[in-house]
Amino acid sequence: MLRSLTKFLPSNFTLALLVTVLLATLLPTSGRGAAMFNDATVFAIGLLFFMHGAKLPRETLIAGLKHWRLHLTVLSFTYVLFPLLGWVLKPIFLPFVTPDLYIGILFLCVLPSTVQSSIAFTSIARGNVSAAVCGATASNLLGVFITPVLVGLLVVSHDGGGSWDSVLRISCQLLLPFIAGQLARHWIGAWVQRHAKVLSMVDQGSILLVVYTAFSEAIIEGLWTRMSLTTMLSLTLICxxxxxxxxxxxxFVSRKLGFNKADEITIIFCGSKKSLSSGVAMAKVLFASSMVGSIVLPLMLFHQIQLMVCAVLAERFAKRTED
Known part of the structure; x- marks a missing residue:
């Protein structure tokens, strides 16, 4: 029973995010300090995508092309269904949250899938792990191009958000470091694999740095004074x-399309998730600094909810497979 209850407890990284938000609330950075943190976040984001490029085997990408029906289904959920839901449900949800928060919800809907947790939950549930690796990876690579375009379509230009030159800016700041990582993989790939745990700290540390910088500016702009407890609860319910x-x-769709159980599990976990690491990095590039705190708040909530729910689902799928 205690083991079951622990699934609903926040992860260590989620606790670190909460502490970071609290630190930004009590000690927000401003002035010259804010400028230094902004420069550091640009470097951290580039490093984050460089390491992603260095970690990813090219063979995995090539092998993934063989299971194109599954990947097309996952991509359809990630970049078609999710954005449509955000757009169609806007008249229902918008009265319960602020306009900036709903921009964050729309942004959440156009983000790529996660990589690590999608693969981990698919493995626990005894799904098609190789397909999960390829599908989640393809989602993240395509997201560099698709997400800015969808932001331009769904989010009216607002203090720099949704402009079409975002595609170029995000390509320069995210895609180029990723390509550089892929090119450097021949020399550093083995070292990266051996130090995966240490590099995950770099991964998470860069996200915490961006969150601290974003929330510092949002706090100075009066984020919490504009947000009531009712709004926060409404946002959680929307997620x-x-x-x-x-x-x-x-x-439902994976069964209608005739996928086997292993592929169905992969579609469920890869098609329902949104990437916190990619989302935080992209928000920093796509939106004005004063908006980033409100933009990433729905994503942070959704991230924790998806982890808790999918952990329970993964174990249920695993038990059913064993039975």
Whole structure:
């Protein structure tokens, strides 16, 4: 029973995010300090995508092309269904949150899938792990191009958000470091694999740095004074509803399309997730600094909810497979 309850507890990284937000609330950086943190976040984001490029075997990308029906299904949920839900449900959800927060919800809907947790949950549930690796990776690579375009379509230009030159800016700041990592993989790939745990700290540290910088500016702009407890609860409920709808549809559609159980599990976990690391990095590039705190807040909530729900689902799938 205690083991079951621990699934609903926040992860260490989620706790670190909460501490970072609290630190930004109590000790926000401003002036010259804010400028230094902004420069550091640009470097950290570039390093983050460089390491992603160095970690990813090219063979994995090539092998993934063979299972194109599954990948096309996952991409359809990630970049078609999710954005449509955010757009169609806007008249229902918008009265319960602020306009900036709903821009964050729309941004959440156009983000790529996660890589690490999608693969981990697929493995626990005894799904098609190789397909999960390829599908989640393809989602992240395509997201560098698709996400800025969808932001331009769904989000009206607002203090720099949604401009079409975002595609060029995000390509320069995210794609170029990724390509550099791929090119450097021949020399550093083995070292990266051996030090995966240490590099995960770099991964998480860069996200915490961006979150601290973003929330510092948002706090100075009066984020918490504009947000009531009712709004926060409404935002949490909206994230739960979005996740619930997508989980139901991924299961329903994958069965209608005739996928086997292993592939169905892969579609459920890869098609329902949104990447916190890619999202935080992209928000920093796509939106004005004063907006980033409000933009990433829905993503942070959704991230924790998806981890808790998918952990329970993964164990249930695993038990059913064993039975």
């Amino acid at each position: 739960c509803v979005l996740l619930g709808i997508v989980l139901f549809l991924t299961k």
